[in-house]
Amino acid sequence: MSVFTTVTHAELAQWLKHYSIGDLVEIKGIAAGITNTNYAVKTTQGRYVLTLFETLHAHELPYYVNLMAHLAHHGIACAAPIANLRDEYIDTLNGKPTVMVAWLEGEPVEAPNxxxxxxxxxxxxxxxxxxxxxxxxxxxxxxxxxxxxxxxxxxxxxxxxxxxxxxxxxxxxxxxxxxxxxxxxxxxxxxxxxxxxxxxxxxxxxxxxxxxxxxxxxxxxxxxxxxxxxxxxxxxxxxxxxxxxxxxxxxxxxxxxxxxxxxxxxxxxxxxxxxxxxxxxxxxxxxxxxxxxxxxxxxxxxxxxxxxxxxxxxxxx
Missing domain, CATH: 3.90.1200.10 (Aminoglycoside phosphotransferase (APH), C-terminal lobe)
Known part of the structure; x- marks a missing residue:
């Protein structure tokens, strides 16, 4: 997870009008990882993670997104995707296919016990x-x-x-x-x-x-x-x-x-x-x-x- 594609506060605020998750409060790039662009997003209703895909195309994403929805439905602790007002999990922002998922509480551990x-x-x-x-x-x-x-x-x-x-x-x-x-x-x-x-x-x-x-x-x-x-x-x-x-x-x-x-x-x-x-x-x-x-x-x-x-x-x- 990295930031390859820049998204401004104004751009995201406008884009979020396609969702029913509140108004944008804060956007912050997530620098860990090496493949996709990720932002931590805070709105008036909660916290989310926005991913912009740098190598995968929109037609390649349903496998992953539907899998997360499937696993969450079956009780596996994973980030459930959020649908937009068109009832679609996969959207587009700044020319890149995007997915918004629910924020999960917790932190990675450096030294697992x-x-x-x-x-x-x-x-x-x-x-x-x-x-x-x-x-x-x-x-x-x-x-x-x-x-x-x-x-x-x-x-x-x-x-x-x-x-x-x-x-x-x-x-x-x-x-x-x-x-x-x-x-x-x-x-x-x-x-x-x-x-x-x-x-x-x-x-x-x-x-x-x-x-x-x-x-x-x-x-x-x-x-x-x-x-x-x-x-x-x-x-x-x-x-x-x-x-x-x-x-x-x-x-x-x-x-x-x-x-x-x-x-x-x-x-x-x-x-x-x-x-x-x-x-x-x-x-x-x-x-x-x-x-x-x-x-x-x-x-x-x-x-x-x-x-x-x-x-x-x-x-x-």
Whole structure:
């Protein structure tokens, strides 16, 4: 979430006449993140988040927006979209497709504790179960095909050791197929900054704009890699066990999922190492943007490659 497209107070005040959420009081850019433009909006009736989409087009948005509405309807803590007076979730502002969602109370946590990881694992599994009845379909735009192509373009920017690691991991992932594993709706980006916490309780999941249909334990692996990561890239086994055990208590895993788990952790680390390398070396221009350090997920990948099958112990509880 960043600010690439500027919206003035006057522009937004006029645009809000298409909604029944009161008059504009305050607009403030949200600088965290790297993909879309986001503003915190306060009106005379409440607080909201306005997103302007920088790469997605209006016809691509119904999957994500309807998904948020579906999950909120099923009791998942997530930002529900707000319809305009034409009963549409998707609108246009300053030439960009836009969505307004309800503001969720809570704050991201920098250093998650065990209880927070436990709550997160349970809510993630509940989200996966609620997604079973969602009829929308979206292939993962940043799956193996994407990271394979992106890796080729990135080699010229990398030192020899990183080129070798990237080639080896992409090749190893390509040797495996996981079509037999349970799949469905995944968030695909459930990092600490995309979860709002009230103490040890989940306030809400946000930023669903990488959501797609993919392997469910891949989503769990993405989440573990961020929420349980230590400064050196190693995974805190206590937090990981709490998150995974809570997840499994809501959505039990089959033996094939547990067997595939170590490679899924590596796939999740690879995806975000490649995407951060891409944003680092080929950044988009924005008014309030920042780049995230790619080294973080290179370290996570190396840690998983070293740990191997030992990571399956996190499911023991």
């Amino acid at each position: 065990v209880a927070q990881c436990d709550a997160l694992g349970a809510m993630l599994a509940q989200m996966h179960r609620a997604g079973d009845t969602y009829t929308g379909r979206m292939a993962n735009p940043r799956g193996p095909q994407w990271w394979t192509a992106a890796a080729r373009d990135l080699h010229a920017y990398l030192p020899a050791d990183e080129q070798a690691l990237l080639r080896d991991e992409v090749t190893e992932q390509a040797r495996h197929r996981f079509a037999h594993l349970p799949s469905g709706v995944i968030h695909a980006d459930l990092f600490r900054d995309n979860v709002l916490m009230h103490g040890d309780r989940i306030g809400g999941f946000i930023d669903f704009y990488y959501a797609c249909n993919d392997i469910l334990i891949y989503d769990l692996a993405i989440t573990v890699n961020d929420w349980c990561r230590q400064e050196d890239g190693q995974i805190d086994a206590v937090r990981a066990a709490a998150l995974c055990f809570a997840y499994r208590a809501v959505r039990p895993l089959n033996p094939d999922e547990i067997e595939a788990w170590p490679l899924m952790l590596r796939a999740a680390a690879l995806r975000f190492w490649v995407s951060r390398l891409w944003d680092w070396h080929k950044p988009a221009e924005g008014e309030l943007t920042f780049r995230k350090d790619p080294t973080v997920f290179k370290q996570v990948l190396l840690a998983h490659r070293q740990a191997g099958q030992q990571t399956a112990r996190w499911f023991a509880g």
